[in-house]
Amino acid sequence: MPDSIITYLFHIINLLCEIILDLSTQLDNSLAHSKSPDLTPPDHLDYQRLTVDDLPIIKSMDKKDYRLLLQAYEALHGKPCKPIKRHGSKTQVDEHITCPCCQAPSIYLYINNGGKGQYSCKICQERFNQKSRFSKEIALECPHCQGNLDLIKHREGFVIYKCRHQACPYYQDRLKKMTPEEKERFKQFPYEFKMHYIFRDFALNLSDLEDSPNIPTVVQLSNIHCSPRALGLILTYCVNYGLSAEKTAALMFDVHELKISGQTIRNYRRSVGALVQPFTTNFPYQLSDQFCGDETYIRVQGKWHYVFFFFDAVNKIILSNRVSPQRNAQTAIRAIWDVLKRFDKIPEKLELIVDGNPIYKLAQAFFAQHDKPLDIIQVIGLTNDDPVSTEYRPLKQIIERLNRTFKGNYKPLGGFGSQSGSIAHVELFAAYFNFLRPHSALDKNSVPVQLPELQQCNNMPQKWIRLLNLAEDYLMAQQPIGF
Ligand SMILES: [Zn+2]
Ligand SMILES: [Zn+2]
Missing domain, CATH: 3.30.420.10 (Ribonuclease H-like superfamily/Ribonuclease H)
Known part of the structure; x- marks a missing residue:
């Protein structure tokens, strides 16, 4: 009879699930006793290199106005510059995105670089990245020499700007303070020394x-087959006493005569x-x-x-x-x-x-x-x-x-x-x-x-x-x- 076969197969599947869970818990337990990571900061990290310098001087760039640019285009070509025609959803640009240089609305923006956050503007030709659009809206200057800062590195979560000017008082001051031994080592291993002014621009906003x-859930607490009293007991064992889901399940059965699986407890x-x-x-x-x-x-x-x-x-x-x-x-x-x-x-x-x-x-x-x-x-x-x-x-x-x-x-x-x-x-x-x-x-x-x-x-x-x-x-x- 098909029904009994299905019931039998369900039984087997449940049994296999229990075995897999049991094995994975045992594996996790053995891994938990493996060497834990070293949380002390590594000795080789030179704190001097990570000193936080003063903030750069921030200057707003002269902004272009896309409306004026559109007028100029029409005067030059004898016809207006048309919004971009799009084919397919991958070329759509979010309505709220505008060009950081000329404020052109999204209808004039192309998606560059296969949708990796790069855009280009049809009107002013500028390319920009939504995450670092800041760099197109402002110019950064060194607070010590007022020279322009160069973007030198993209790190996970931030970009690094550096003042490369040799005449910068920051650099000159560092040079002067070096001992002869340090100077000698600096010649061989210049990357070990932080000599220049550095600024890190994070790709994060306060709103981010x-x-x-997010904790995705699999059961709704209002629908569970478990009395509030039993749920209270389960939480006490699991959280207050730090018992594993499997041990809590065993305890619920041995002491309170309630059959519940470890997986159900994990879901709860x-x-x-x-x-x-x-x-x-x-x-x-x-x-x-x-x-x-x-x-x-x-x-x-x-x-x-x-x-x-x-x-x-x-x-x-x-x-x-x-x-x-x-x-x-x-x-x-x-x-x-x-x-x-x-x-x-x-x-x-x-x-x-x-x-x-x-x-x-x-x-x-x-x-x-x-x-x-x-x-x-x-x-x-x-x-x-x-x-x-x-x-x-x-x-x-x-x-x-x-x-x-x-x-x-x-x-x-x-x-x-x-x-x-x-x-x-x-x-x-x-x-x-x-x-x-x-x-x-x-x-x-x-x-x-x-x-x-x-x-x-x-x-x-x-x-x-x-x-x-x-x-x-x-x-x-x-x-x-x-x-
Ligand atoms: Zn533009
Ligand atoms: Zn400088």
Whole structure:
């Protein structure tokens, strides 16, 4: 009978799925004990080379006017310059794009370079890239010699400009300060020395930083076959106690006589992570003016990914928990913005204490360019060699403790099979840390953010469910009226 065959095959498929999951968890567990990445900044990185120079002098270029150019064209050729005829969707240019040189609208713009963001203007012939259109709108000059800056390198996320003028006081001053040994070495290895004025222009705008990581979900919490009480238990085991989905499933069966698969628990975790994320991210926290940032790592599909935490050092509140495959300046910028965006006006004394990683210097340069000067204090190395490290080490230790808490919570999980699973876990951890977990450094061992709604709950599963209700209410309140 075909029906029974289908049922039988379903059974086999389910069985195989369980076996595959079991094996992948075992594999992840064994990988989790593999050598973790070295998070100390490499010794060979020369901090001098990464010093952040003053901002360049920015001059607006003389702009052309496409309307005048069109008139001139018609006078010369005896007929108007026509908009571009397009064939096929690949040649369409977005309506909001205009030429940075003459302001011509999109109907006069060609797509260059196979749709990689390059355009050319039919009216003024200028080529431009939407991401670096800035460079066509302005001219950059060296603040030391007023000479033009040259674009010398495209790096991931930013471009580098350099003042090449030999007479530049910046260059001359560097030359003078060199010891004879350094001069000798400079002849052989000039690339080891930063001698010229440098400016980095990031392909990021403040508006680009507003995005929150996306967590695709597979189940809708309103439709799941699981009582709120059971969901509260599952979250308590998974998040508070850091148990893997498989162990939680076993516990739910052995102790609570509820049959549920590890995969179902993983699906729930993702949906709950997506639900609490907007609530945790946009909560109106009471903040101090001391923040620490640090990176730790988790394993995703067998590879190490980085978690960037930023944390209110006084009130013990996690403000940023960005997960990224790279330990780069862009993620550092996003993590710092997660802190800054909470202030209408950035407090004058705001201090960000981070490790010695040069990416924070790049982030500082980025915010200086966007009129948000920051005091970034880097605590370098493990010993208190310099006065800065001595003064701020206690703060750095606070975030290192947060990292240890996170790792202790994450370690039994082994690793994640997907990027969204890892992001969901970090979101859940942040919600737990801010709203549910008593902190020994706070008065009366209290929770960092005390929600009155949660104080009436008798136990942790109840608290989780109440927190989910609040997150749901928050989402509903965000929706436009009438929907
Ligand atoms: Zn143009
Ligand atoms: Zn110069």
